[in-house]
Amino acid sequence: MPKVGLGVYKMNDDQEVVNAVKSALDLGYRHIDTASFYENEEGVGKAIEQGGVPREELFVTTKVWNSEQGYEETLNAFDRSLDKLGLDYLDLYLVHWPVPGKFPDTWKALEKLYQDGRVKAIGVCNFMEHHIDELMKTAEVKPMVNQVELHPRVYQQELLDYCKGSGIQMEAWAPLGRGQYFDAAVLEELAEKYGKTPAQVILRWHLEHEVIIIPKSSNGKRQKENADLFDFSLTEEEVNRINMLHTGERIGKHPDEFD
Numbered sequence: 001m002p003k004v005g006l007g008v009y010k011m012n013d014d015q016e017v018v019n020a021v022k023s024a025l026d027l028g029y030r031h032i033d034t035a036s037f038y039e040n041e042e043g044v045g046k047a048i049e050q051g052g053v054p055r056e057e058l059f060v061t062t063k064v065w066n067s068e069q070g071y072e073e074t075l076n077a078f079d080r081s082l083d084k085l086g087l088d089y090l091d092l093y094l095v096h097w098p099v100p101g102k103f104p105d106t107w108k109a110l111e112k113l114y115q116d117g118r119v120k121a122i123g124v125c126n127f128m129e130h131h132i133d134e135l136m137k138t139a140e141v142k143p144m145v146n147q148v149e150l151h152p153r154v155y156q157q158e159l160l161d162y163c164k165g166s167g168i169q170m171e172a173w174a175p176l177g178r179g180q181y182f183d184a185a186v187l188e189e190l191a192e193k194y195g196k197t198p199a200q201v202i203l204r205w206h207l208e209h210e211v212i213i214i215p216k217s218s219n220g221k222r223q224k225e226n227a228d229l230f231d232f233s234l235t236e237e238e239v240n241r242i243n244m245l246h247t248g249e250r251i252g253k254h255p256d257e258f259d
């Protein structure tokens with residue numbers, strides 16, 4: 001799984017998403033993160049088709065939305081997503097939110113899709129420790145990925161440790177915290193020290209924590225910046241200083257309180 005991918009939430013389904021994905025592919029991105037909820041899978045598919053990158057080099061993720069959950073519903077949702085993307089298999093399929101009473105059956109459908117070879121990996125999003133524990137009561141296959149809101153303000157250390165200990169790869173959504181606190185003193189200081197931007201310092205912080213990142217940008221210059229993270233590293237002390245930015249202020253809903 002490539003460590004850096006392009007997130008495409010809130011990119012519309014026509015030219016914006018097509019241009020953004022094509023630009024990212026040209027820059028060397030090979031990992032794209034969409035969802036049926038984003039209503040832009042067709043645009044992502046169009047960009048993949050036009051981008052000319054061999055299918056086996058790409059890592060494409062989509063997600064089953066809350067209203068599509070349940071066993072049969074999820075199998076149908078998967079077919080719709082694959083059709084819109086114009087693909088004949090998916091690299092990663094995720095349960096978008098832990099819909100109470102539904103997600104164990106949804107997971108059974110993901111296991112079937114995985115066992116049938118229609119998706120190479122399956123996982124969840126927005127699962128806390130107790131959701132994973134509940135899932136594991138009936139699951140045959142353990143989630144391979146947990147994609148959650150994670151950035152310095154929402155540094156979910158216990159969940160990170162739990163997933164690491166369980167062999168579940170953590171992936172950060174809103175890895176940049178939507179750019180809301182690039183002016184934090186420690187980020188500016190480290191950006192200056194390494195000749196990088198605060199955005200790059202945050203993204204490097206994720207990599208030091210072994211977290212996969214999917215920053216969103218439709219701007220080629222920023223896409224390039226967001227993938228240019230492999231010529232510097234942060235010391236343990238610097239990582240710890242960034243950890244201290246944690247306030248717990250979420251951008252999204254708490255996984256026990258979403259609609």
Ligand code: NAD
Pocket residue numbers: 006007008009010033034096125126147148172173174175176177178179199214215216217222223225226252
């Ligand atoms: P993000 O943290 O990636 O922030 C994106 C915003 O930051 C952009 O709109 C832009 O304004 C700004 N930005 C990006 N690069 C920048 C740079 N180099 N310099 C300055 N500003 C920059 O937030 P996000 O889009 O919410 O999250 C990323 C992806 O995560 C989404 O696109 C989506 O694919 C996924 N996601 C998943 C869930 C889920 O429930 N599983 C929820 C939200 C998002």
